[in-house]
Amino acid sequence: MEIKGKVWCMFEQSGTFKQEFIKLGIPAIDLDIQNNFGQTDMQIDLFEQIEKAYTHTHTHTHRARSIQYLTI
């Protein structure tokens, strides 16, 4: 897939993926409620943010996309 924006890496271990995206030339930030390693870009209560986003989400119909199932 093409990523024209940035990658938002959330929760634990997000820093590892963030660094690899950046090395591949894709802007990325990591978000977590903790900042144990001093590398979290945005220390934020993700649970609260999800609840807020869900509360403010307007319902409208979405056509179900086809589901692919791949085991590797």
Added chain:
Amino acid sequence: MTEDDLIVAFFPCIEFSCVAQMWFSLTQKDYAKWSYKQRVDYMLEKNNRRAYMFGLLCKLCCVSLVKGIRMVFENPWSENTYLKQNVFLKPPSLIDKDRTRRGDYFKKPTAYWFWNCEPTKGCTIQQTPSIMIKSVSLQKKAPKAGLCSEERSMISPDYARNFICDFILGKEQKLTQLSLF
């Protein structure tokens, strides 16, 4: 966030883990000194916590779907995790049965759900030498029950890069296996 972005979420798995299922057995060894009421009270507390986390995950997926934001979230897929045992929104988009094949420290079967996007089909082989493969059960536990151990959650940079190239970007690397057809 916009539709040009991508969310990659390592959603907290402690409440869904197969080990957490043990808390719902009356004969769990940590309950040895507890009364039946204490055990059931604790089970109800664990059940509420798990229900909250499950609801939060569903809400996150809903927000992604409705807003059209692409998202990949991961959760363990070994033994009988809660998401594996029960019906959850949709089946995983892909399951990595052995992460050491792409350079991770652990074998740790892991499922990935892709929302508003599909995984690309790369195949990078970077087998971790057996001497460097770790066992989850031998890693340091979390400082207290209910938390996820950092050592057990560790992902190697090699695995992260290989996963991104194989399943998100569809980018060929030096170790990418080309298909015959």
